[in-house]
Amino acid sequence: MTKTISKSSYIRGMKCPKSLWLHFFQPEERDEISESQQNIFDTGHNVGFLAQQLFPGGIDASRGEPGKVAEAVEYTRELINNGQAVIYEAAFSDGEVLCYMDILVREKDHWNAFEVKATTSVKPYHVQDAAFQYFVIKKAGLPLKDVFLVHLNNQYVRRGAIDVQQLFTKEKLTDIVLPVQDSIPGNLGALKLMLATGNVSNIAMGPHCTSPYPCDFMEFCQRGIVMEQEEANPRPASRNQAELDHFKSQLKYPLFFFDFETIMPPVPYHDESRPYQQLPFQYSLHVVRAPEMMDRPEHYYYLGTPPDDPRPALIETLLSQIGTVGSILVWHQSFEIKRLEELGRDFPQYATQIDTIFPRIVDLIVPFRRKYFYTPEMNGSASLKSVFPALVHDLSYDDLAIQEGSTASMTYLSIYDDPDPESVAKKRNDLLKYCWLDTMGMVRILELI
Numbered sequence: 001m002t003k004t005i006s007k008s009s010y011i012r013g014m015k016c017p018k019s020l021w022l023h024f025f026q027p028e029e030r031d032e033i034s035e036s037q038q039n040i041f042d043t044g045h046n047v048g049f050l051a052q053q054l055f056p057g058g059i060d061a062s063r064g065e066p067g068k069v070a071e072a073v074e075y076t077r078e079l080i081n082n083g084q085a086v087i088y089e090a091a092f093s094d095g096e097v098l099c100y101m102d103i104l105v106r107e108k109d110h111w112n113a114f115e116v117k118a119t120t121s122v123k124p125y126h127v128q129d130a131a132f133q134y135f136v137i138k139k140a141g142l143p144l145k146d147v148f149l150v151h152l153n154n155q156y157v158r159r160g161a162i163d164v165q166q167l168f169t170k171e172k173l174t175d176i177v178l179p180v181q182d183s184i185p186g187n188l189g190a191l192k193l194m195l196a197t198g199n200v201s202n203i204a205m206g207p208h209c210t211s212p213y214p215c216d217f218m219e220f221c222q223r224g225i226v227m228e229q230e231e232a233n234p235r236p237a238s239r240n241q242a243e244l245d246h247f248k249s250q251l252k253y254p255l256f257f258f259d260f261e262t263i264m265p266p267v268p269y270h271d272e273s274r275p276y277q278q279l280p281f282q283y284s285l286h287v288v289r290a291p292e293m294m295d296r297p298e299h300y301y302y303l304g305t306p307p308d309d310p311r312p313a314l315i316e317t318l319l320s321q322i323g324t325v326g327s328i329l330v331w332h333q334s335f336e337i338k339r340l341e342e343l344g345r346d347f348p349q350y351a352t353q354i355d356t357i358f359p360r361i362v363d364l365i366v367p368f369r370r371k372y373f374y375t376p377e378m379n380g381s382a383s384l385k386s387v388f389p390a391l392v393h394d395l396s397y398d399d400l401a402i403q404e405g406s407t408a409s410m411t412y413l414s415i416y417d418d419p420d421p422e423s424v425a426k427k428r429n430d431l432l433k434y435c436w437l438d439t440m441g442m443v444r445i446l447e448l449i
Contacts, residue, residue, distance in 0.1 A: 047118035058086030120154040131177035158268035237375035270309035284435035333363035402434040
């Protein structure tokens with residue numbers, strides 16, 4: 001049976017023929033879609049829908065279900081023949097190849113195509129994507145002149161209602177996709193031959209499995225691969241004691257153990273924010289007033305309340321709690337410093353006070369990145385999520401509903417549209433527990449090294 005190769009199938013096959021074969025013949029082996037991956041899909045859909053406002057008055061040609069390809073193709077043909085000027089999700093197929101174009105616009109005697117991506121720039125695989133769509137649409141006989149990629153403009157700053165004309169950037173790709181056209185028939189022929197013969201067993205795992213995005217058959221391909229294991233007998237931790245002592249001697253009490261959590265909405269939620277800007281919505285702050293009080297840290301925090309912009313109250317609360325003297329310990333300081341710089345930029349009335357924080361910041365990752373302290377249980381990583389379980393055994397993320405930052409971000413974002421007070425209360429409690437453990441973990445780590 002001949003398989004129709006869609007745009008996504010073509011891109012999949014060019015990335016890895018084995019993945020395409022599994023997609024068609026063993027779909028049950030596909031990895032379960034994670035919450036974060038589903039969030040990426042939803043983001044793409046929402047951004048695509050918003051981009052339709054660039055060309056208002058269009059008609060959606062899709063039939064609402066993936067299986068209704070023939071109906072969508074026929075409806076697209078009817079709309080074109082009836083003089084419709086703007087078509088959303090226009091479908092084209094000859095039984096062998098298939099594509100949906102996000103936005104199709106008539107310009108007198110020709111058409112222009114606009115593919116929408118929830119990114120802030122053109123990526124190499126976007127060109128391959130657009131080239132295939134151009135090929136299929138031209139093959140269908142439509143007088144297509146130009147193809148554009150529509151992506152988010154990361155220089156756009158929201159002030160008031162979203163301005164879609166400023167939010168999006170249109171980049172013409174025609175001159176890039178035209179030279180690729182001659183290679184597509186050969187690529188399609190090779191993929192069809194592979195699907196007919198199933199000759200994919202010799203394709204090994206490699207960088208293509210994760211770049212430019214993770215394959216959804218990773219677990220299938222990883223089965224049977226023998227991974228090198230750490231030796232059975234645990235090795236002792238190594239200490240560069242002089243370097244550790246020097247690092248700790250520079251700390252000035254009181255110590256402030258600090259951590260931000262952020263969201264990165266592709267379409268700005270709040271004024272004075274940009275697409276995908278990391279907006280702090282929460283922080284945790286453990287304070288140790290003196291060396292003998294390391295086992296009795298005080299805890300402070302802030303957590304925003306959607307739909308309000310969390311940043312103004314976060315800044316004011318932080319400035320009132322973090323004092324004016326004492327070292328501020330963070331993990332991977334470039335992240336916290338960048339967020340603080342952005343807060344000062346977007347809210348200049350606080351910039352002078354925020355500037356006083358920077359000289360006090362100390363990066364607690366340094367002793368581990370420079371191997372002043374190392375244990376094999378860290379698995380060669382200096383990340384907090386590796387160091388913490390290697391050193392601290394009576395506290396764990398495993399017992400929490402939220403165990404890493406991306407889930408924290410999605411949890412907070414979900415509160416914006418959550419009408420259930422009990423659900424919101426649980427999410428807030430989960431967020432507080434997670435962020436508390438990040439900074440409590442830093443307290444314990446410093447105590448143990």
